[in-house]
Amino acid sequence: MFIKFILFIIFFNLIPNSSFANSRFGELTEIRDKKMRGKDGQWVRPHPGPFIWNHIEKEKGKFTWGEADKYVVYAQDHNQTILATIWPHTNWDQKSCKRKKARSPFGKHFTKYLSKPCSMEDYKTFLIKLVDRYDGDGSNDMPGLTKPIIYWDVMNEPEFDMFFKGSEEDFVEIFNFSSKVIKEQQPDAVIVMAGAAGMFPENKKYWKSALPKIKDHFDIANIHHISGPDGQCDKQLWIDEFADLLKSVDIDKPIWLTEAMTCGPPIKAYVNAFLNGAELIIDVGVNAPGKKMSKKSRKKLNEFITEYDGFTSIKSISKEEVEFTYKDGSIKNLKLN
Numbered sequence: 001m002f003i004k005f006i007l008f009i010i011f012f013n014l015i016p017n018s019s020f021a022n023s024r025f026g027e028l029t030e031i032r033d034k035k036m037r038g039k040d041g042q043w044v045r046p047h048p049g050p051f052i053w054n055h056i057e058k059e060k061g062k063f064t065w066g067e068a069d070k071y072v073v074y075a076q077d078h079n080q081t082i083l084a085t086i087w088p089h090t091n092w093d094q095k096s097c098k099r100k101k102a103r104s105p106f107g108k109h110f111t112k113y114l115s116k117p118c119s120m121e122d123y124k125t126f127l128i129k130l131v132d133r134y135d136g137d138g139s140n141d142m143p144g145l146t147k148p149i150i151y152w153d154v155m156n157e158p159e160f161d162m163f164f165k166g167s168e169e170d171f172v173e174i175f176n177f178s179s180k181v182i183k184e185q186q187p188d189a190v191i192v193m194a195g196a197a198g199m200f201p202e203n204k205k206y207w208k209s210a211l212p213k214i215k216d217h218f219d220i221a222n223i224h225h226i227s228g229p230d231g232q233c234d235k236q237l238w239i240d241e242f243a244d245l246l247k248s249v250d251i252d253k254p255i256w257l258t259e260a261m262t263c264g265p266p267i268k269a270y271v272n273a274f275l276n277g278a279e280l281i282i283d284v285g286v287n288a289p290g291k292k293m294s295k296k297s298r299k300k301l302n303e304f305i306t307e308y309d310g311f312t313s314i315k316s317i318s319k320e321e322v323e324f325t326y327k328d329g330s331i332k333n334l335k336l337n
């Protein structure tokens with residue numbers, strides 16, 4: 001597995017024109033909103049997305065794949081690479097051991113419960129069927145599957161009870177359990193760490209404790225840049241502080257920024273994030289909650305992505321200029337003023 005992972009990293013960094021990982025950029029998307037479908041040839045992270053246990057197995061033993069299949073078909077038709085978020089909750093399971101109801105930002109379309117599964121065996125059954133349908137191994141695959149799901153994002157911002165109503169120990173158990181089941185079912189799967197909700201003091205405290213307990217069960221470290229209640233944001237989109245946190249707990253893994261709410265001029269923020277170690281940036285999207293990017297800034301960001309995507313490395317030339325290098329040896333410079 002280690003060798004496979006090293007090959008993946010080389011593949012991702014050195015072959016920008018590959019069919020599965022040809023872009024350094026992506027968008028948070030939502031199937032119910034046509035304005036949030038993502039761009040052709042880039043990454044997409046549906047949020048909350050169709051890979052919710054409660055949506056797929058609403059009744060024990062009865063699996064409904066229509067919504068998930070529809071998303072996968074759209075993505076493969078548009079050469080998008082899916083980062084699939086797994087939500088380990090379903091109402092019937094949580095009711096079986098009388099879990100308390102919870103409130104999520106996703107409203108009535110989401111599960112009413114956010115706790116640890118009552119039955120990890122029932123959850124395992126769901127996980128196996130989910131991965132088996134989209135792994136592309138030719139057995140029990142979705143009809144018409146041409147681009148398998150390889151990248152699995154297990155849970156989301158577990159330090160916030162609006163996304164997970166459980167202890168750190170509960171999260172660690174679910175995460176490590178999920179990773180093992182997925183890898184057993186799909187050996188080439190890439191497990192992405194549940195996104196940390198920024199690097200505010202409370203987030204750092206949570207992940208300083210949790211990361212050492214899950215570090216052997218994920219391949220990609222994952223951070224979100226979201227503004228605080230008072231509008232606080234970070235000009236490196238938290239990448240520098242997150243990299244320092246990973247180093248402090250002896251973790252040396254690629255860093256993805258899978259929710260990017262920009263801080264100041266977006267191009268400069270993205271460049272700062274890449275210079276500080278981000279390998280992939282997924283924008284929160286035009287209709288996401290929170291601070292909105294102006295139309296002018298959005299246009300400039302899209303132009304930047306079109307012009308500079310596919311780079312293999314980036315370095316700073318001066319305070320106002322960076323250099324992008326590409327697989328064919330070509331170089332493009334960008335002035336940031």
